[in-house]
Amino acid sequence: MISKRELLDLTNISYGQLYRWKRENLIPEDWFVKQSVPSGQETFFPKEKILSRISQILELKDKYSLDELCHILNPEISNKIFLLREIVSIDGIDLVVLNDFLEGETTATFSDIVLIYTFSQVKKQVHIPYDTLRGAMLAIKHGVHVKKINLAEYELDFIRHTNDTRKEEDYCFIAHKSNAILDPKIKVLKTYVFEDMINHIKEKGMN
Amino acid sequence: MEEKEYESVKVSGANVQSGTNYKDIKVAGASKFVNDIVCNTFKASGAVKSEGSIKANFFSTTGALKIGGTLDAKEIKAAGGITIGKDVVCESAKMSGSITIKGKVSAKEFFVDGEIKVGDELLADKFELKLNGESELQEVYGDEISITKEFSFGFRQHRSCTATLIEATTIELEGTQCKKVSGDHVKIGEGCVIDLVEYTTSIDIHKKAKVMEQLKIE
Numbered sequence: 547m548i549s550k551r552e553l554l555d556l557t558n559i560s561y562g563q564l565y566r567w568k569r570e571n572l573i574p575e576d577w578f579v580k581q582s583v584p585s586g587q588e589t590f591f592p593k594e595k596i597l598s599r600i601s602q603i604l605e606l607k608d609k610y611s612l613d614e615l616c617h618i619l620n621p622e623i624s625n626k627i628f629l630l631r632e633i634v635s636i637d638g639i640d641l642v643v644l645n646d647f648l649e650g651e652t653t654a655t656f657s658d659i660v661l662i663y664t665f666s667q668v669k670k671q672v673h674i675p676y677d678t679l680r681g682a683m684l685a686i687k688h689g690v691h692v693k694k695i696n697l698a699e700y701e702l703d704f705i706r707h708t709n710d711t712r713k714e715e716d717y718c719f720i721a722h723k724s725n726a727i728l729d730p731k732i733k734v735l736k737t738y739v740f741e742d743m744i745n746h747i748k749e750k751g752m753n
Numbered sequence: 754m755e756e757k758e759y760e761s762v763k764v765s766g767a768n769v770q771s772g773t774n775y776k777d778i779k780v781a782g783a784s785k786f787v788n789d790i791v792c793n794t795f796k797a798s799g800a801v802k803s804e805g806s807i808k809a810n811f812f813s814t815t816g817a818l819k820i821g822g823t824l825d826a827k828e829i830k831a832a833g834g835i836t837i838g839k840d841v842v843c844e845s846a847k848m849s850g851s852i853t854i855k856g857k858v859s860a861k862e863f864f865v866d867g868e869i870k871v872g873d874e875l876l877a878d879k880f881e882l883k884l885n886g887e888s889e890l891q892e893v894y895g896d897e898i899s900i901t902k903e904f905s906f907g908f909r910q911h912r913s914c915t916a917t918l919i920e921a922t923t924i925e926l927e928g929t930q931c932k933k934v935s936g937d938h939v940k941i942g943e944g945c946v947i948d949l950v951e952y953t954t955s956i957d958i959h960k961k962a963k964v965m966e967q968l969k970i971e
Contacts, residue, residue, distance in 0.1 A: 551970065560937060562878065562896025562922035569859050569876050586933060587918075 547579070548593040557600050570612055572603055572619055602745075618748040627653045633662065636750055640666035646680050647687060657697050661687055664702055664743045672704055672736055674716070682718045689720070697740040699723055704735040759792070778809075789822065806839070823856070840873075851886065880921075884912040884928055892918040899925040901942070913944075 548556070554564065567573045577599075579590045599619065606615055630652045633639060636659070643666045648654065654662070665683045669676065690697065700720050707715050708731050716735070723739065759774045765781040775792040782799045789805035797814045806822030813830040823839040829846035840856035849866040856873050863877040868886030875893045882888060882900045898921040902912050916931045924934060927942035934941070935951040945962040953970050 560896070560922040561894070561920050561935075565876055565894045565921075566878050566896060568894075569861070569878070 547590040548596065550589045550591070553591055553596060553600075557597070557604075559600065559604075567600075567603060571616055573599060606749075618745070627655060628659060629653055633659055636663065636747060638666055638746070638750075639663055640669050642676075643669055643683070647683060649684075657690060657695075658687070659747060660697050660740055660743050661690065663747055664738050664740065667738065667743070668702070668704075668736075674704075674718075679718075686718075686720055695720070698744060700740050702738040702740065704737070706733045706735055707731055708733075795826070882914065884914055886910055886912065888914040890914065890916040892916070893920070895921045897921060897923045898936075900929050901925065901927045902944070 550564075554561065564573070568575065568578065573596070577591050577596055579592075580587050581590050582588075602619060603615070606618060610618065630648075633644060633654055634641070639662060644662050647658070647662050647665070661683070665679065668674075669679060672679075686702075689695070699722060701723050702718070702720050704716065704718050707717060709715065720740075723741075759776045761777040761779075762770060762772075762775055763777075763779045764784070767783040768780065769785045769787065770778075770780075770790075771787045773788045773791060775790065777794045777796075778790070778792050779794075779796045780799070780801065781797070784797060784799065784801050786801075786803040786805070786807075789807070790803065791808045793809065794811040795807060795809040795813070796811075797818070798816050800817040801814055801819070803820045803822070806825065807820055808825045810827045812824065812826035812828065814835075815832045817834045818831060819836045821838040823842065824837050825840075825842040827844045829841070829843045829848070831846075831852075832849045834850055835848060835852045837852075837854045837856070841854050841858045841860070843860045843863075845862040845864075846860050847864045848869070851867055852865065852869040854869070854871045858871055858873075858875040858877065860877040860880075862879045863875070864881045865888075866883040866885060868884075868888050869882065870889045871891060873891060875890055876895065877893075877898075878896045880893065880895050880898045884900065884902045888900075893916055898919060900914050912928055914929045916929065918933050918935075919926070919929075919931055920935045922936060923938045924936040925940040925942065926934065926945050926947075928944040930946045932948045933951070934947050934949070937952065937954045939950055939952040939955070940957040941947060941950060941962045941964055942959045943961045945959070945964075947962070947964045948966065950956065950958075950964050950967045951970055952967070956967060956969075958964050958967070
């Protein structure tokens with residue numbers, strides 16, 4: 547956590563800016579956490595979240611209108627249906643992943659796009675045989691559809707588990723962001739936070 | 754989606770309205786609204802009572818106004834005795850008279866002449882309060898905040914304000930009692946009683962003000 551004073555010093559913004567962005571819903575209200583200190587009450591923020599949010603706002607505020615900025619920064623999943631040509635136009639989408647994911651469908655929801663985009667990144671960055679990855683992707687796709695998961699709260703983890711016979715096995719799954727993995731036999735290879743993915747996609751103009 | 758055209762209401766005299774969606778509302782006299790209202794403009798004079806919330810682009814009233822829920826409008830002009838049961842959300846508001854807001858205030862610009870009581874935090878880029886009567890605020894956050902007594906001739910009622918915390922880039926206070934004031938440029942005027950003032954750039958304390966502790970933040 548970071549105190550309000552430290553935040554203002556570190557980011558060089560004024561009270562006025564901070565409160566304007568709060569009022570404009572660019573900074574979620576629940577990030578303002580009040581805690582008792584010897585001199586009364588002080589407001590604290592989740593440090594990493596607020597610092598990255600403020601740098602995003604500073605970077606994007608001159609390029610976009612307030613409404614657009616709100617859309618870009620607030621990772622609520624919209625219910626809009628996207629057409630194939632819209633999805634193809636997103637920079638970073640792998641066409642093989644897209645084709646396999648859609649399984650013949652020609653439209654996708656925003657959360658589908660988030661998964662397609664994420665697995666496109668995975669295909670580029672993680673060394674896994676594509677067939678294995680494809681199987682995992684489709685399993686996760688169906689899981690997300692059935693359970694109607696709000697991806698913004700989840701992350702995609704790749705882990706390596708060493709079992710009792712010293713054999714290593716790799717797994718891929720989605721987990722709630724707050725679930726920490728503490729088992730020493732498990733090594734987290736790579737984590738994709740969907741909220742970041744959503745922000746990437748929104749920055750590319752999709753929402 | 755096509756925008757649906759809603760009907761307008763124009764009445765004078767005692768009336769009760771039970772609709773939700775309207776285009777423009779203009780009422781004079783004792784009016785009562787029983788549902789939440791969504792409309793383009795809301796203009797009223799006389800005693801207006803709404804049991805639900807009101808959402809409008811432009812909202813103006815004179816006289817006694819009582820809203821049970823939230824008032825959400827781009828622009829608000831209200832004069833008289835005003836009671837809002839929940840929050841006020843707006844771009845700009847000018848209110849005068851005796852105002853009670855039980856919830857929060859969120860505004861780009863918020864101007865008040867008179868006395869105001871706010872039950873929860875007040876968040877405004879620019880907040881100006883001209884004291885006339887006894888105001889009671891809780892936490893006040895913003896960019897420019899000024900709470901002052903206008904120069905006046907002759908007899909005036911008691912003019913004061915209490916708050917628990919005031920935080921803004923620029924702060925100017927008169928007649929205000931507050932636990933903590935924190936800002937970049939802080940001016941504490943006549944009649945203030947402040948427990949702690951924190952400032953980064955400048956501070957100015959009137960000789961008839963009481964500041965228990967002041968702290969320059971580097």
